[in-house]
Amino acid sequence: MNKVSYLKELESESIFILREVVAEFKNPVMLYSVGKDSSVMLHLARKAFFPSKIPFPLLHVDTGYKFREMYEFRDSFAKEIGANLIVHRNEDAISKEFHPSKNGVAKCCGALKTQALLDALSKYNFNAAIGGARRDEEKSRAKERVFSFRDSFGQWDPKSQKPELWNIYNGEIDENESVRVFPLSSWTEVDIWNYIKHEEIKIVPLYFAKKRNVIVQGKNLIPSDSLKNNESIQVESRFRTLGCMPCTGAVRSNATNIEMLIQETVEAKRSERETRIIDHGSNSMEDKKKEGYF
């Protein structure tokens, strides 16, 4: 698909969803991860409520392991659009120097991401958290609802999901319960890139190829700043998804602009999550979601 009007159709649906959240929940928040999906989601939110400012804060769950470029981008962009940005960190785990190579990927994510997110939601009493997950990302997400119900422990039960009919979203919850809302459910990775191009949305430069210091670990190129190690070499590469430095691999690429990037994505032989180490092995996305991870 290379036409633009289908993107407008996706845009309209997402705007409808964002407005439903604001209409039905007292205290919503948008989870902002600084990545491409978050950037699209934020762009949609600005459109949805124009000429008013975005009527909810942005929450960044910071593990302390994000790329320098991400922090810079986050802070300057939030300032530029006048958004209310909340940064939340699991300071306890950070001070204990949680690291995937020391604690294992599952425990590290559990503390720095899942726990930090749940803590932040309860600290501020957010009852609706808008996230940028897409159904095409991973198998277990294909069944996720647009309004996804979480119990009072923030957990997801794949067996008791509410049916969703037409575009009538059920936002009824009790106190202590919450929903996660996914306005980008029907977008694919290629849709996201096409939309970024069409709308000229600013994104973190890490998505574009340049010579980067990396350590080659099998199929993965690990950014070398994250490891105390000198075996790094310079490789023309870019990041398809942005996570924490120790767990985010780069891919070889010479896509230095958005057109090349779309071309590469369309031809991609490997789906985007392969470069995220966290999805492999027994620590599957489904297990993490049940525990409250996004």
Place this chain on the structure above:
Amino acid sequence: MVDNTEILRFATAGSVDDGKSTLIGRLLYDSKEIFLDQLEALEEDSKSKNLDTIDLAHLTDGLKDEREQGITIDVAYRYFSTPKRKFIIADTPGHEEYTRNMFTGASNSSLAIILIDSRKGVLRQSRRHLYISYLLGIKNIIVAVNKMDLVNYSREKFLSIRQDFKEISKDLSIESINFVPLSALNGDMIVRRGTNLPWYKGETLISLLENVNLKKESNTGQNCFPVQLISRVDNEDVKDFRGYMGTVTSGRFKIGEKIKVLPSKKESVIKNILVSDSYSEEINKNQSGTILLEDEIEISRGDLIANVEYYPRTSSVINCQVCWMSNEALVLDKKYLIKHSNKISKAIVTKIINKVDIESLKETDSSNSLEMNDIGKVEIKIQNQIVNDSYESNRNLGSLIIIDIESNNTVGAGIIE
């Protein structure tokens, strides 16, 4: 104007083991929507089960429990695209919770693929799939006669199934029904024609999907914009802005046009329009935007902005076909919530008028409850008046969901008569 026909949403329906998962896997596989690493995982999976070919069905089974049981238990959404269209598949599996799942998947679809196993022919379940599609207003149906390889690609077999299906559909008004013989396992007539069905001169499945004519709705004189939110801005940059946010659910609106607000019947004229965040002369069906009016009138969420010539009903008692979706049966005179066109109201079901046996399509007389997967006609009494119309003439004003007040679950879905 832009008519949004570039995204085709379709539901797939089949009985257990008709090959629905294999068919979807095939569509994704042959349209190159599957990435190499997913494929590698699949190959390993097949190897560990001592299968000699990869099992395409496993591409679409999403949750652990389902993988273990080998069946899918809920609606899953799949995405793929060809140069012509983006496709969204609502994959609704065939087993006992089927009616509710297919009802859900079909509610957002403009086409349904009904699978038939060529060895078994038209079954009672096929009627069920057809009837649910019909109830939800699906105008295009593709009957995919699968597993043709197991009947020697027999033309006679295909023709007789086609005849039988025409028989069961003759009393239902469905605009277009297409029949395709195929083998999901081998890929014949899905994306590629293959060489096994030379007698079939019609289009492949993908070509039918790409070319199906999603009827441009003729403007039936219903321009509808249910209000989602009121936008008021008054600051240094924007002075005294007051607009109504929503999505056009039918027709279109232009600056300068006279409109009325329902249920209050107050009239005004459109002063300005935002489509998404850009000022525009007009706003069309399915577009989200903001409407500004010449007059300050009292409008709240759930009110309808419509053209003055449109007269939907305003009533507090409605009759509708309900599909029950919960393990706990419907209870008469119990307080529920209904959500209808952006508005939540308290309501009770006052009577069950009849229940439909969706396989024989016979209506059985009064029953005092509806259980999970039942479809029946009920009378609902709503605490306040709602602006409504029949589902057939206005999807948005004719559909609602029923919510249980204690569990907050969506327990039913209604199609207003």
